Amino acid sequence: MPFPISPVVSRVIPPPIGEIARLRRSIPAGAEPIDLCQAVPDYPPAPELTDHLAAVIAAPDTSRYTPDEGLEGVRDALSRRYQRIYGARIPSDSFILTVGASQAFWLAILVTSPPGSEVIVQTPAYFDHPMALESLGITPRFTPYDPRHPGLPDPDAIEGVITPRTTGIVIVTPSNPTGTVTPPQTLENIFDLAARHSIFLLLDETYADFTPPPPHRLFSRPDWDQTLIHVMSFGKSYALTGYRAGAIAGSRRVIDEALKIQDSQVVCQPRITQIALAHALDHLDRWAAERREELHRRNDLFVRLLAGSESPLRIASSGSFFAWVEHPFRGESGWEAARRLALQHGILSLPGEIFGPGLEPYLRLALGNMGEETIPVAVERLARVRG
Ligand SMILES: Cc1ncc(COP(=O)(O)O)c(C=O)c1O
Secondary structure: OOOOOOHHHHOOOOOHHHHHHHHHHHOOOOOOOEEOOOOOOOOOOOHHHHHHHHHHOOOHHHHOOOOOOOOHHHHHHHHHHHHHHHOOOOOHHHEEEEEHHHHHHHHHHHHHOOOOOEEEEOOOOOOHHHHHHHHOOOEEEEOOOOOOOOOOOOHHHHHHOOOOOEEEEEEEOOOOOOOOOOOHHHHHHHHHHHHHOOOEEEEEOOOHHHOOOOOOOHHHOOOHHHOEEEEEEOOOOOOOHHHOEEEEEOOHHHHHHHHHHHHHHOOOOOHHHHHHHHHHHHHOHHHHHHHHHHHHHHHHHHHHHHHOOOOOOEEEEEEOOEEEEEOOOOOOOHHHHHHHHHHHHOEEOEEHHHHOOOOOOEEEEEHHHOOHHHHHHHHHHHHOOOO
């Protein structure tokens, strides 16, 4: 008899991107797959950034640990960035540099939410969040899905699912998978709601650099860190997804507790990533803004071409990296629809139901993976789909 696997973890869904990627092998020869599965920028990092890294790679320090929270100079650069973007002074010791936003999320949840608690996620939810919560024995509570406003959180709907076991609310803006940007005033209202119930608001702004200004003003509230935990990824902003560049910002109370986990989990964000971040944070605002413009152009082009085509796929929402579309295969799950698109049309997408219950009629297309020249090819394929 093999040793048992924890039933808490074995109940969690397998990583969906891996499941869809396996379909690649079955795509008929001749149809080059168009991979709209994972949200990865298709462009390389800024050449000045890779030049900078090449120049430091052989230095003896580059291969060493850093303090658990990350090098002070890098957290200072992060603090300057938050000042530029949010207009608020957040001291460097309010940050921990993490192994992607993914690990920042784990730190936040481990610090705040014991097994048996509940955390509210907006629907559709970024699938890794419920996966992480379930792996930790925490119940994700999905808000009702509103097809009129896909991905826009509604404070009343959130309040409706708060129970005595709720420890916090997770909001992702711009939304993965719908691209919807939560307006600053709605975020203020959710912050107030969380504060009233003495629960946390975890704001994941992984795609913040793809949002047109103005940003929210939550960091300007004198008491921001009593309610807010901020999670950020720099993987998308600077095309460094493989460097695993993330950060968490919170109160001293949160940071001190999180450092216990950081030390026992990863010790520190890799130093090479910190070196990359220090450079990017101080020098690549303009480069990141140009990428934002590029993503907007792609999104506009895709939406315009698809709407003007014969395709039966309907765009429910789109923005930043994503288009959230309704598929035409009535009665079929998102998995079945994604399989069809892959095997018959060579387009890899993610099924709606991984983003929350009842979302089988939808698919997520990650437009950031496809250069402008590929968009007409993808739309032509989608126009050949028959419902
Ligand atoms: C909303 C959201 N949060 C977090 C992450 C993970 O980011 P990272 O690669 O920095 O761990 C992703 C990645 O796709 C994401 O979409």
